[in-house]
Amino acid sequence: MTRKEELKASFRNWWLPLVLGSLAHRLRGFPGLRARLLDRELRLRTRRGPVLVARVRDLGGPIDVFGHAEYDLAGIDWPSARFVLDLGAHVGSFSLWAASAAPCRVHAFEPNPATFELLRRNLAADPERLRCTRAAVAGAAGTRRLAVAEDSAANAIDPGGDVAVVSLTLGDALARAGFPQVDVLKMDIEGAEYEVFDQLAPRGLDRVGAIVLECHRRPGASPERLAARLVEEGFHVERSAKDGELDLLVASRP
Numbered sequence: 001m002t003r004k005e006e007l008k009a010s011f012r013n014w015w016l017p018l019v020l021g022s023l024a025h026r027l028r029g030f031p032g033l034r035a036r037l038l039d040r041e042l043r044l045r046t047r048r049g050p051v052l053v054a055r056v057r058d059l060g061g062p063i064d065v066f067g068h069a070e071y072d073l074a075g076i077d078w079p080s081a082r083f084v085l086d087l088g089a090h091v092g093s094f095s096l097w098a099a100s101a102a103p104c105r106v107h108a109f110e111p112n113p114a115t116f117e118l119l120r121r122n123l124a125a126d127p128e129r130l131r132c133t134r135a136a137v138a139g140a141a142g143t144r145r146l147a148v149a150e151d152s153a154a155n156a157i158d159p160g161g162d163v164a165v166v167s168l169t170l171g172d173a174l175a176r177a178g179f180p181q182v183d184v185l186k187m188d189i190e191g192a193e194y195e196v197f198d199q200l201a202p203r204g205l206d207r208v209g210a211i212v213l214e215c216h217r218r219p220g221a222s223p224e225r226l227a228a229r230l231v232e233e234g235f236h237v238e239r240s241a242k243d244g245e246l247d248l249l250v251a252s253r254p
Contacts, residue, residue, distance in 0.1 A: 001067075007059075010067030012045040020056050038150065050096035052122045058091050058115065061153040065093035071101075075238055075250040076184060076210050078102045083179035087137045087170075088188035088214075090153050091115050092122035095130055098184070105129045107177035111136035111146055111165035112155045133176055137187070138167040139195030156190035156216075170196050171204060181207045188214040194221045197229050205233045211251040223247040 003021065007014035020040060027034040038057040045051050046066040054062055064070045071094060072078075081102040086095045089108035098106055106129065110116045116134045123130035136144055138157055145161030157167075174182065185208050187193055193213060205211070211230065215223035227237045227249055235251035 006063050006067045010044075010046060010063045012047060013043075017042055017044070017056065017059055021059065024056060046096075048097060049100050052092060052096055053118055054091045054093075055118070055152070057150060058118065058152050060151055061090040062093040065097050070248075071097060071186065071212060073212065073250055075252050076212065078184075081183040083177075083182050084184045084186070085109075085173065085177055085179070085182050086186050087173060088186075088190065089119050089132065090188075091118040092130075092132075094186055094188075095119075095123060095132075098186075099126065099129055104183065105179070106131070107173075107179070108132040109135050109137055109168070109173055109176075111144075111167075112148065112152065113163065113165075115152050115155070131177075133168075133173075134166070135173075136165050136167045136192065137170055137173050137189055137196060138192045139169065139199040141168050141172055143167065154190060157192050170200060174207065179207075181209065183209045185211045186213075187211065191216040191218055191221075193226060194218065197226055200229075203233070205230075205235075209253055211235065211249070213249040213251065215247040215249060217246070223249060 004018055007018050024034055024037045040056050041053055043053055048066050078101045081104045084098045084104045084106045086106055086108040089095055089110040095106045095108045110119050119132050123132050138144055143164055144157050144167045145159055146163045146165045147156050147158035147161035149155055215226055230237050230251045236254050238250045240248050
């Protein structure tokens with residue numbers, strides 16, 4: 001799909017992000033002007049129904065969720081989902097999509113201060129069902145550094161990162177949500193998924209019914225390794241390629 005087609009498939013008011021995105025591309029030689037344009041906030045009316053606020057630099061995530069229907073997966077029983085955990089929530093696209101697809105409650109986790117503020121605003125429309133915590137999910141609890149990318153959906157934990165953020169383990173996140181079980185766990189944490197699973201205790205996912213896991217290829221790490229761990233935890237795993245750098249694992253209980 002072209003960028004125009006992606007935007008038209010995602011938003012009713014697609015023309016404004018198209019114009020601003022095209023202008024930002026033309027301003028590559030003017031970094032100050034480009035940065036101000038990328039930080040321009042938009043009120044996006046999705047074709048699915050939810051309305052969200054995002055900056056021009058944040059459009060990739062909402063397009064994946066609402067334009068490419070990334071989470072409308074046959075392996076997930078969305079109508080039955082009651083409790084959903086969103087790890088790496090970005091501006092809240094998945095949380096809003098899940099709340100429109102199922103009569104569920106969602107707890108979202110996002111470490112980046114700027115995107116968390118947008119997440120908080122986007123989820124404030126339904127505080128009874130949608131809650132959020134500003135934290136990264138990683139292999140250990142503590143403080144980590146976050147590398148901030150121009151495409152805000154690509155912010156990743158990195159020792160040389162720009163911003164100090166609070167980190168929680170997956171067990172911490174499950175406890176913080178306070179759900180009796182998790183029907184769907186979505187994880188898109190830009191490479192930290194490997195350390196999360198390396199530190200996960202056996203049977204640490206017993207309360208989880210289904211998982212949608214975005215795997216980022218790293219030296220010495222592979223989606224196959226994560227898929228094997230999920231099988232050990234009792235899941236049936238389907239794998240699909242998202243693009244050259246990513247794989248999507250969908251794990252469900254047999």
